[in-house]
Amino acid sequence: MTALAETRGELEKRFESLVEDAYQAYLKSAEPSQKDFNNPPITSANALLRLVRDQNENFQNFRNRERKLIDVVGSLLKPIEVIGGIVAGGAEDVFPPSQHIFSAVMYLVGAAGDVSDMYDAILNLFVRLQDFTILAALFETLLIATEEVNRGRVKAYFRKVFGRESKVPEALAKLDSLTKGEEGLVMAETLASIKRTLSLQHRLAEELESLHDAFYGKQILRKLQSRDDIKTIPSAVRSLINTPSTADTRIRNIYLFLDGVDEAEKPEVEELLSLLADLPERYQTTRVQIALIGRNVLTETVSIYLDEDGSSRQLRTIQLTPEILAEDVRLYIIDEVRRSRVLRRTLPRFKEEVVEKMTKQVDGLFILARIMISDLNRKSHPRMILQSLAEFPREINGTLYKMMEQLSATLSEDHAADLNEALIWVACAEQTLTLEQMETILELRFGDPAFNLEETLHNMSTNVKAKTGGPAIGFDLVEARIHVLKTCLHILVEPKMFRRNPRNGPMWQYVTWYWQEHLVSVDKSRVSRKDKEYIGRCLYKLLTRQPSILDWTQEEESLKLFTDPNMDCLQRWMSDTEVLSGLDEESRDWAIHAASKPGGLVERIGRIYAQAWLDPSFGQYIPTMTCFQIVHSVAYIQDGHTWDDSDFEWSSIPPRVRMRRALGWSNMPETAHSLRRVGSTYLNLGLHDEALKLFTRALPLDGNMVETCGRIAYCYMKNRQYDRALVYHLTCEVLENRLISSRKFTARREIDFSRWRLYTNRLQIAKCLVKLNRVIDSIPYFQMAIKDAYEPEKFEPEEAYLDVLAGNNRHELIMELLDKMDSLSGSQVGESRLIDFLVAQASGTSDSEWIIPKTACIRGRTETMISRYQIAIDVTERKQDTGAQLNLRLSLASLKFFSRDYIGALAVLDEISSIGGHPRGSVLVRTLYALSMRSRAQVYKQMIIASGVQSAAAGPLLGKLEELQGGQTKKAQSLLSAIIIESIAILNDEEPQNDSHALENLSRALVAIGDIDDAIALFQSTRRFADWEDRVRKRWENAAG
Structure with a gap:
């Protein structure tokens, strides 16, 4: 309490000083009856209240309402915790002084919004007390650094003073007009710790003007x-x-x-x-x-x-000629020569000669001086320095040409070829290429990889010698674009022609994504007939040949195969007679016909995926949603729509309508296989009842219980009919085991599907048993699913098993699972499968953050798990996965907290704080950082309880806990304000496709600040009406029919 008392005393002294200064300015405008403003001197808030009462004794009818008004004044001025959050730390921001005061008072009065009777009392109060009361309220605003601020009583204060049960409501506008007369005084007198009077206001304004740009920079960086x-x-x-x-x-x-x-x-x-x-x-x-x-x-x-009228009134031009810059350049050269390592031991006369020659040579250009200084520092003899200075051109283009000539002279033919190929791809690539991709490009180009590519390029770019001749460095941009396009098409169409198959290599995904963009970038009029014929043959194969189609289309993440500009370009190429001259007559006729109608060029792509979707003889597994989306896209385009339309209208088309349209376009006969595939598609769309109907129809058609019963069971499970789902899953497991024992499956694809079905059935059986409260019976099935996991690296059965065991306090089995994983080899040498599991779970949102630490403490295995967590943290640091790293550190802190090592837990949480919350990072990182604050509060609480609330050690901990609970409201409001302003700006721009993102960000921000009413109104304003959805549905039903 001593510190609080000292703070209060200091503020009281500051208050007295401010009132004294204000009094001198106030005398100039005050009425004669108010000249005794500061006599006796005002030294506290209580004295101020007493003076308010005394000064207003002469007001008409004041005595009749004295008690009511003084109560309101006391309620407004004494509970100082309300304005504490506004002014505290205010000196850190570059705002005029009045901003702090007005924000405080407006916040105070504005809090009474939507309350019925209170504004009348506030209005009457300020009208009665007039100018003097405004000064009193504003001065009291500055005295807000007392113990009440740290007690978190803001909400309680609002309920008391501005609650619905109070008697005070709408005078914000009147208060604003009332304070207009005193605006100048407020601007000058209310910045804490700075004594200013109105006579110095103009000087204060000048200082504030110099601060505006700094605030503008901070504002931009925050926004x-x-x-x-x-x-x-x-x-x-x-x-x-x-x-x-x-x-x-x-x-x-x-x-x-x-x-x-x-x-x-x-x-x-x-x-x-x-x-x-x-x-x-x-x-x-x-x-x-x-x-x-x-x-x-x-x-x-x-x-x-x-400057359209040429008057130069709006546009002023300053020409920086070499003559103007000559002296500055000379000073720069003198400084660089003085600091040069090479010239350090030379005579002053030689340095002066170098300065004079260089000054004449650079002709007032800093860039030339810098290049010449760099070249000078590579010389080893004085004569070489003078010779180099004499040979340098006196203009920038000549200097750059000389530098490239010198670089070329140091390269061999092979190095120059590597460098030129790398420059071509760097200039033409649609995204930044990695060094691994560059090595692959050189291997595809020259037949073998380059040794130490990074070191070679680094050495060649720094080892420059004065020598003429050598291989040329550079390329023609048009030829380079053609070369890049041909390379991409060559990789896609003929991957086996390369010494090392590029499929699934570092460049494979790039060429599947960007070959269309490279086609658009090529100027067709500059392409030779021979290259056109080659490009035409490649495009035909990419659009018609099944292996090529399946290769490049499945790499499209969005499954939006084309854009409208890309498709227009493709149609122009496939309509060019020179491009088609390399095809046979049948292929040429197909291309001409396909390019002439909407969606014609992509029809074969759609037919191939329709077969993959519904035809049992297709022979290759492709996920049902991939097939469905591509088939529906092609049908959509052939109905006369564009590729860009699909971005906006798909969400408005009901899934059943889309399904009927895709099935109608496919025109495939109905079989048990097609019913199962369509049913699986409905499952992915979340329509379990529709899927169940199709699976039930498929079962009697071919009697394939193995492939059908599991799907039926899954539908029942989604519908929460766990007992029926369990019967079907158990039946499937028995049948699958019999087929495996009889060795019915011989093909690799059949064996893989059988493995997947058996694993899935066992995992679903375990989950059904848990839902039916038969946890003991589920354990063997969980263990079998873990043993025979289809994709072990995903840890799906381990995570489900861990959650069930934790929910039933089976800590001995949890530890048994962890020990089993710790005994198995991991993905990296020297690491166990347990480390892989911890890293994998840390990358998501698993509950293992508390399950494993709690179990380790209960079973007495704390030290073992601490070492495993530390190894896992090292792995995430090598991967630069900040989210996983924070998650693992939180788990480690929980482990030490559960074992009552509070100091160790705080040390781990301090490491999280040093990493930071990354306000511009991912949502996961920011969430984990916030959770670390919660964990820190828990540690402080337990330390206080352990040491005793009344003990000496508890005091500092209580202070830290209160500071932590105070939060960073001001910073949060600043960030949210920036989001709101930016979202509104995006809504006002001319790019409608960004509106949905802006509305989403705006609604989230409103929810975050607690403005629920406006958030609901925003949601309602953007909601589609039922009749509009009905119109869309009917339109698509008619199209599908």
Whole structure:
């Protein structure tokens, strides 16, 4: 309590000082009857209240309502915890002083919103007390750093003062107008710890003006979540200029320097200039001044957009000529020569000679001086330095040409070929390529991989010698794009032609994703007839040959095979006579006919997937949802729709309508196999009743109980009919064991399916038994499922078994499972399967974070599990998986907490704090960081209980616990405000496809701040009406019929 008393005393002194200064300014505008404002001196809030009462004795009718008004004043001023969260830490932000006070008072009065009678009392109070009471309320706002702030009583205070049972409601506008007359005084007098009077207000305004830019920078950094927020030019202008200028009501200047504008493409420069030209001449309170920095080649373009009348009133140009920069460049050269390692021991006269020669040579260009300094530092003799300076060109293009010539002279033909191939792919690739992908490209190009590619490129780019000649470095961009396209098509169509099959290699996914983009980027008019014929043959195979189709289409994650621009480009290529000249007559006729009708080029793709979906003789397993989505997409396109339409309308098409449309387009006969496949598709769509009907129809058609009963059982389980599901699963297990014993399955594919069915049935049997409260009976089936797991690396049966055992307190069996996994080899040498399990579970949201630590403590195996967790943490650090790392550290902290090692638990939680919550990271990382705060509070609580609440050791712990419970409300509000503002800005832009994301972010933000009413209203405003859904459904039913 001593510290609190000292703080209170310090604030009282500050209060007295502020009142004294305010009094001098107040005398200038006060009425004669109010001249005794500060006599006797005001030294506390209580003294202020007494003076309020005394000063208002002369007001008309005051005595009749004295008690009521004084009670309200006391309620408003004394419970100081309300405004504590607003002003505490306020000096850290760059705001004018009045912002703190007005935010505090508006927050206080605004809290009475939607309450019926209270505003009348507040209104009457402030009207009665007039100017003096405004000053009193504002001064009291500053005195809010007492013990009440830390007690978390804000909500209780609101209920007491502004609750529905109180007598006070709507005077926010009146209060605002009332305070207008004292705005100048507020601006000058209310920044804590700074003594200012109104006579110094102009000087304070000047200081605040210098702070505005700093706040603008902080505001931008807080608002932007990543570089993607300003990736496009419109979004950059909106985020950097429009939003800050319109959202902030303070009078200020913003200065923006845009460097390197001349490096952008011409269309991008023109788009930026057109947006800048459309900006208002001045925002309501903000003036924005923009400086464009670049070479003088932009002068004419900038003048066209920003200085149409040629008056130069809006556009001022500063030309930095070599003459202007010469002295600065000379000083830079002198400093670099002085610090040069090579010239350190040379005579001063030689250094002066180097400076003079270099100054003349660079002609006022910093970049030339820097290049020459770098070259100078690689020389070993004075004569070589002077010779190099004499040979350097006096302009930038010549210098860069000389550098490339020197680089070329140091490379062999083989190295130059590697470098040129790498440069081609770096320039043309649709995404950043890894070093592994670059090595694969060189291997595909030259037949074998390059030795030490990274080291070779590094050495060749730094080992520059002055020598002429050598192989050429560079490429023609048009030829490079054709080369990249041909390589992608070659990989897809003829993978076996390479020495090492590229399928499933590092470049396979890239070429399956981006071959269409590379086709679009090629200028068909610049392609030779021979290359056109080759490209035509490859495109025909990709669109018609089954192996090629299945290779590239299954790599498409979204199963959206094309975009509209890609399809338009493909149709142009397949309609070109030179492209089709390399095909035989039948293939050429097909291409011409297919390119002339909607969806014709993708029809064979749809037919192949229809067979994979429904034909029992297809011979290759492809997931049912993959088949269904591709078949439906092709049918959708052939109905005259576009690929982009599918992004917006699929969600509005009922699944049953989509299914009927896909089945009708497939035109396949109904068989037991097709019924099972369609039923499995319905299962993936969540329609279990529809699936059950189809499985029931399929069973009598071929009597295949092995493949059908398991699916029927799964439907019953989803419908919570566990007893019926158990009967079917047990039947399937018996039949599967008999077939395995009789060695009926001989093909590898049949054996794999049998393994999967047996494992799935045993796991489902165990789950059914648990649902039927037969936990003891389920244990053997869990153990058999773990032993015969179809995909052991996913740990599906282990996780389910662990949850059941934990829910029934079978800690001995949990430890038995962990020991069994610890005895088995893991995926890495020297690691056990238990380590793999801990890492895998940490990457998700499993409950093992507390199950395993609790069991280890109960069974006395704490040290063993601590060592295993530490090994698992090392694995996640090597993988750079922050989420898994935090999850494992939380589990380790729980383990030490359960074993009463509170100091050790805090040490682990401190490690989590050092890693940070990563506000821009994944949701999982931020969630785990928040959970670590909860765990820390639990540790503090147990330490306080263990030491005794009244003990000396409990005091600091209580302080830490209170600090932790206080939270970071202000920071959270700032982040949420940025999200809300950005979401609204996205809704106002001209990109409607982003609206759904903006609405989702906006609704989440409203829920997070507790604005449930607005969140509900937003959800309701974006909800589709039933009649609209009915119209869509009828339209698609008619199309499917």
